[in-house]
Amino acid sequence: MxxxxxxxxxxxxxxxxxxxxxxxxxxxxxxxxxxxxxxxxxxxxxxxxxxxxxxxxxxxxxxxxxxxxxxxxxxxxxxxxxxxxxxxxxxxxxxxxxxxxxxxxxxxxxxxxxxxxxxxxxxxxxxxxxxxxxxxxxxxxxxxxxxxxxxxxxxxxxxxxxxxxxxxxxxxxxxxxxxxxxxxxxxxxxxxxxxxxxxxxxxxxxxxxxxxxxxxxxxxxxxRPRIIGQQLVLSRDLLIRGVAFQASFLSATAVAARFGAATVGAHQIAVQLWFFAALVLDALAIAAQALVGAALGGGDDATARALARRIGRLGAICGTAFAVLAAAGAGVVPTWFSSDRAVHEQALVAWPWFAAMLPLAGVVFALDGVLIGAGDIRYLRNLTVAGALGGFLPAIWLAYALDLGLGGIWAGLMLFTVIRLIGLLLRLRSGAWAVTGAVRGEERLPA
Known part of the structure; x- marks a missing residue:
């Protein structure tokens, strides 16, 4: 045994x-x-x-x-x-x-x-x-x-x-x-x-x-073609989720470019720092994937739930630490990337949104890892697509139509983050994600 x-x-x-x-x-x-x-x-x-x-x-x-x-x-x-x-x-x-x-x-x-x-x-x-x-x-x-x-x-x-x-x-x-x-x-x-x-x-x-x-x-x-097929279904949902992200950020860049070179330059600085923060916080999400998956595979949903809460709190702590650093560097960090004063001024428009989002993003990225580890990919896919189509994309194109500038674009990203956060917290509270067993709704894989 x-x-x-x-x-x-x-x-x-x-x-x-x-x-x-x-x-x-x-x-x-x-x-x-x-x-x-x-x-x-x-x-x-x-x-x-x-x-x-x-x-x-x-x-x-x-x-x-x-x-x-x-x-x-x-x-x-x-x-x-x-x-x-x-x-x-x-x-x-x-x-x-x-x-x-x-x-x-x-x-x-x-x-x-x-x-x-x-x-x-x-x-x-x-x-x-x-x-x-x-x-x-x-x-x-x-x-x-x-x-x-x-x-x-x-x-x-x-x-x-x-x-x-x-x-x-x-x-x-x-x-x-x-x-x-x-x-x-x-x-x-x-x-x-x-x-x-x-x-x-x-x-x-x-x-x-x-x-x-x-x-x-x-x-x-x-x-084993059957198992490969099951894995491809999982990958398909992750790919669709990723396409929603790509479309959203490409649209944000396209809209920023329509406000001029200084605006798109400042947007590039802020968004690359955002991606860097996501990279660091993804390490916590990877830990969540491994540990939550192992707990549920072992039939221990209580530990999986405890993990979700603890990892969510750690995500908030890490995100808040990034936010403090971002706020402290508001007047300095943009100068590392450009010597253009107009770019610096536009960066200060995006900066409050960027800093304010980081604690929320810390929780979102951590809980993404929890649900990936639990195999709850379909819910994540649907939530991301809904947030992109119902929040981020309409908001950034509305920012263009109403001439709201870079602040409007980053308000759209904040909306996207809040929609995902609410959806993740509701899913976590429902407990529907914590399905135990060696696999989630599939046959056992022979060794």
């Missing part, structure tokens, strides 16, 4: 939450930090290579987003099986997610060889930038299978409460790539292509390390 692998009485410990959240934060930050290094290296080649990486990087960011969807979906499912005392079945979730990741990654490689030029041309508008971006994309695409395999690996390893190996498997290759990139670009003389090659090496190595971890678990490695 399988023995439970976690002690549910200790699941809600702040130390245990931190033990999952802090390594997850480092993993989340590794890729953006590498992108900054890559951008700095390529930037010294000139304007065209830098623009080419910007265009190509936008496309590859969408691939990385797919990886996040794979990781989040896999974490909750693996955590439930782990909590039920069946580590082999938890790892088997990782096997099936890895097959999906590999298939999508290979499709992206093939697609970029044939369609990369057209895609780069559409984004760059032709010319030298489009040619350089297409060349970069065709090579960088070969790293996609490794990137997505790493995402699946992050998912199942977080699910079984292993935070050490993901840290090593992601940070190590990224450090190697950060060293290789300037060497390949300059002394070796590959130029822009050296950046793409460094990306491919890092992502392939990372994916191989996660694949080797799967093999070492000695579970069946054959694909």
């Amino acid at each position: 399988s023995q439970p692998t976690i002690a549910t009485g200790r699941v809600a410990s702040p130390r245990r939450i931190a033990a999952l959240a802090l390594p997850a934060l480092v993993v989340l930050a590794a890729e953006p930090l590498y992108v900054l290094v890559d951008t700095a290296v390529v930037g010294h080649l000139g304007r065209v290579p830098l623009a080419a990486v910007a265009v190509g990087g936008t496309v590859m960011t969408l691939t990385a987003w797919l990886g996040t969807v794979v990781a989040y979906g896999t974490t909750g499912r693996a955590a439930r099986r782990f909590g039920a005392g069946d580590r082999a079945a938890a790892v088997a979730e990782g096997v099936q997610a890895s097959w999906s990741a590999l298939g999508v990654g290979l499709a992206v490689v093939v697609g970029m060889q044939f369609g990369g030029g057209a895609l780069a041309g559409a984004l760059a508008g032709g010319g030298d930038v489009a040619v350089a971006a297409a060349e970069w994309l065709r090579i960088a695409a070969f790293g996609t299978p490794g990137l997505l395999l790493a995402a699946a690996g992050n998912g199942w390893l977080r699910g079984v409460q292993d935070t050490r190996r993901p840290l090593l498997f992601v940070v190590g290759p990224n450090v190697l790539s950060a060293v290789l990139c300037p060497v390949l670009v300059y002394p070796v003389g590959l130029g822009l292509i050296g950046s793409a090659v460094a990306n491919v090496i890092a992502q392939t190595l990372s994916g191989a390390l996660f694949a080797a971890a799967l093999v070492a678990e000695r579970v069946a490695l054959r694909p």
Whole structure:
């Protein structure tokens, strides 16, 4: 008989939450930090290579987003099986997610060889930038299978409460790539292509390390189409949720641009800081996914509810800490990003909204993690779409129609956050999310 692998009485410990959240934060930050290094290296080649990486990087960011969807979906499912005392079945979730990741990654490689030029041309508008971006994309695409395999690996390893190996498997290759990139670009003389090659090496190595971890678990490695199908349904709902986010923020940028260069510049500063805060707070959400999934998988809904309350409070504390820092830096932080006084003035219009939202966002991001861990993805999808269509999008376009400027746009984002917060709190109070068992409404997965 399988023995439970976690002690549910200790699941809600702040130390245990931190033990999952802090390594997850480092993993989340590794890729953006590498992108900054890559951008700095390529930037010294000139304007065209830098623009080419910007265009190509936008496309590859969408691939990385797919990886996040794979990781989040896999974490909750693996955590439930782990909590039920069946580590082999938890790892088997990782096997099936890895097959999906590999298939999508290979499709992206093939697609970029044939369609990369057209895609780069559409984004760059032709010319030298489009040619350089297409060349970069065709090579960088070969790293996609490794990137997505790493995402699946992050998912199942977080699910079984292993935070050490993901840290090593992601940070190590990224450090190697950060060293290789300037060497390949300059002394070796590959130029822009050296950046793409460094990306491919890092992502392939990372994916191989996660694949080797799967093999070492000695579970069946054959694909199971039925389980892959169940995982894809979960991924579909996460993708729809993500599209709602993307449409909302793209619309906000489009509206800000219609108010002038200073407004869109200030909006860019505020929104990038918002994304940074989301990145940090997502580490707490990842801990919630793993711990809540494990508690419910072990049949301990009381611990899952206690976790939800504690993680919600921690989210509020972290969000409030960010808000205090944001408020204190209102007159200084915008100057780090621009020397234009008009941009600074517009940033001060958005800043009160930005700071006021952070405590609310801390709770929202934390509770998102709770519901993802519980497998309550359909509710999250519907709530996000309703908030976007019923709150954020109408508000920001109304801001344009009534000439409300950047304050109107950020009021729309505040409305979006409040709608999600209310929906999450109501769901939490209902208890409908806390469904126990190794899986949520599905058949048991054979090990």
